[in-house]
Amino acid sequence: MMKVTSLPADDNSCGWFHLSRPRKPKPAHEGHSTARWVIVGAGFTGLAAARQLALNFPNVEVVLVEAQEVGLGPSGRNAGFAIDLPHDIGAEDYIGDIALAKSSLKLNLAGQSILRDLVDQHGIDCQMKACGKYQAAVEDRGIAVLEAYRRGLDKLEQPYQMIEQDELPNHLGTHFYRKALYTPGAVLLQPSALVKGLADHLPANVTLYERTPILEVEYGAKTVLKHANGSITADNLILANNSFGMRFGFLKGRMLPIYTYGSITRQLTSEEQAQLGGKPYWGAIPADPFGTTVRRTPDNRLLIRNSFSFNPDGRSDSRYNERFIRRHKASFDKRFPMLPNVNFEYTWGGALAMTRNHNGFFGELAPNVYGALGCNGLGVTRGTVTGQLLADWLAGQRDERIDFLLNAPGPNSNPPQPFLSLGVNANLKWGQYRAGRES
Ligand SMILES: Cc1cc2nc3c(=O)[nH]c(=O)nc-3n(C[C@H](O)[C@H](O)[C@H](O)COP(=O)(O)OP(=O)(O)OC[C@H]3O[C@@H](n4cnc5c(N)ncnc54)[C@H](O)[C@@H]3O)c2cc1C
Structure with a gap:
């Protein structure tokens, strides 16, 4: 044995x-x-x-x-993005080999459609929303990533919308980001x-x-x-x-069992929702893969996901949760200064099985x-x-x-x-x- x-x-x-x-x-x-x-x-x-x-x-x-x-x-315990589009971080336009990208897209779309059908068939209540996703940038490097990815999406003939700084608060509430690439195919959900x-x-x-x-x-x-x-x-x-x-x-x-970490707030009051503004639910992934993912959930909570640790045994380590909650709070405060009294209700970590x-x-x-x-x-x-x-x-x-x-x-x-x-x-x-x- x-x-x-x-x-x-x-x-x-x-x-x-x-x-x-x-x-x-x-x-x-x-x-x-x-x-x-x-x-x-x-x-x-x-x-x-x-x-x-x-x-x-x-x-x-x-x-x-x-x-x-x-x-x-x-x-x-993931961020709940059921992603359609391939995103090859090793390729100059993030799409790379077009035949591989098309096969990858086909697989992802099939995965989405299996889940959508099961949710419909069994009436699974999991906040599933076909609302697309924003890839948002604040640094020059991040903006260059969005421009390169836009070229890749053209090559793959996939729809997108580039949203400029002054428009973004109408979508996400926050004034933090300088640009975002919106792609309509992602589905957001409550994973657990x-x-x-x-x-x-x-x-x-x-x-x-x-x-x-x-x-x-x-x-x-x-x-x-x-x-x-x-x-x-x-x-x-x-x-x-x-x-x-x-x-x-x-x-x-x-x-490689690489851990990443999430925190979710309590529900926003209706006054806080008005202070935040923007759409009632959305999800934004970072232009930089080491940046922060943010979601506003349909039940009016905000989720922050960032930070990584390498846990070779694949098991969680509470020291990291304690350390990264501070980073989550800093990321939250930068994005949502209009919500100074909103604290996290839960913070957790989880493993990604990454390969080189x-x-x-x-x-x-x-x-x-x-x-x-x-x-x-x-x-x-x-x-x-x-x-x-x-x-x-x-x-x-x-x-x-x-x-x-x-x-x-x-x-x-x-x-x-x-x-x-x-x-x-x-x-x-x-x-x-x-x-x-x-x-
Ligand atoms: C914070 C975070 C955010 C993420 N965001 C996203 C996202 O937005 N979108 C996305 O697509 N992915 C995301 N991911 C990644 C996603 O969660 C994983 O890719 C996904 O969970 C993999 O699913 P799986 O079924 O292959 O493996 P897992 O979900 O890891 O399931 C494997 C199961 O095997 C069980 N198991 C292991 N060993 C044994 C054993 N010896 N005996 C019995 N059972 C065992 C484990 O308990 C586990 O439940 C994120 C991950 C994290 C941690």
């Missing part, structure tokens, strides 16, 4: 989790059982894979195992409410076990997954646990072991679509999207420790320093 050397441990302070409908978690697995399909990880990727496998094999039980409660992990809803509307032949961390694994003709109160023997194992896939012996050192070449993994990891891992901060749409397509591929289907994912190069390798930590930490520090007023 191989020990799973690190287990997820997300902090209990995620605003989205506590502000969404409370639900009773499904019971943990106990005893010894067998299943044809077992999926580890009930985030966007695992939920989509489980749903689609169950639909593809309606007479077979599909087992989905989650270490924590659904909605508490990274899928429930969505994953809770998805988990509660799985097909009847999916059995979900929560609070069941897999502690040990034995590979062979079948895979044995051991937990504290028993084991599950799988004909086929699907890893949908993002960077924790490395703890199951795969893609070692290729995914921004490619995730999709396909076979070992005989009878498969994975869709490494969502690179795009897991809402990308995790959803890759989870679903993995299930289709396992049911013998092929299409151009599956071929694209199977033929993609996958995550590249990284230097060993301690050089890895030194390099990543230096990069994060430098990036955050360079973001300047965008932070």
Whole structure:
């Protein structure tokens, strides 16, 4: 048996989790059982894979195992942007190779449409709004990014609107930004409410076990997954646990558990809403990737997301939450000086499984072991679509999207420790320093 050397441990302070409908978690697995399909990880990727496998094999039980409660992990604690457009930060115009960009766009749109359909079909109350997103800049460097991305969007034939400084307060309330590129295709949502809803509307032949961390694994003709109160023997194992896939012996050192942090305010009073102005809900991502994401939610809260730390074991570390809440407050005050008395109700951190070449993994990891891992901060749409397509591929289907994912190069390798930590930490520090007023 191989020990799973690190287990997820997300902090209990995620605003989205506590502000969404409370639900009773499904019971943990106990005893010894067998299943044809077992999926580890009930985030966007695992939920989509489980749903689609169950639909593809309606007479077979599909087992989905989650270490924590659904909605508490990274899928429930992100900024809630279901993004359509590709954004290749390595390319001069942020679009790069047009064929790759078109395939990427197709995948993201498919992910959005899967989620939209499920929300409609099951009436999931998750504040889903097809309101687009602003990419906002304040520094000269940020403005140059918007101009370059505009050229990329022209090349990709995607619509956008460039909004100048004097117009921006009508959109976002704040006078902070100098320019923004508005793209209409992004969908905003309350991520924890969505994953809770998805988990509660799985097909009847999916059995979900929560609070069941897999502690040990034995590979062979079948895979044995051991937990504290028993084991599950799988004909086929699907890893949908993002960077924790490395703890199951795969893609070692290729995914980087980089944490980023969010804070959400209390609800604004109607007087404060009038002082803020702008549209009733919106989302703005920074022109600089190390800058600050901001949202005004449909229930009138403001969200700030910025700051990064490298947590090699993939687990949260409360010292960072305490440190970054001050940075969140400073970012809030710069943008919203008209709201001096609005404090944060919740602050939390969460892991992005980043890869150096921004490619995730999709396909076979070992005989009878498969994975869709490494969502690179795009897991809402990308995790959803890759989870679903993995299930289709396992049911013998092929299409151009599956071929694209199977033929993609996958995550590249990284230097060993301690050089890895030194390099990543230096990069994060430098990036955050360079973001300047965008932070
Ligand atoms: C603050 C923040 C903001 C972000 N903003 C966005 C955004 O706006 N848009 C976007 O698309 N993405 C965003 N992301 C990234 C997004 O959250 C991830 O890409 C997404 O959660 C990946 O989904 P997933 O299902 O692949 O993995 P996860 O959500 O990480 O789910 C994997 C699950 O596996 C479980 N697991 C791990 N190990 C085990 C084990 N041993 N046994 C059992 N279960 C296990 C974990 O508990 C976890 O719930 C953000 C992330 C953060 C932290």
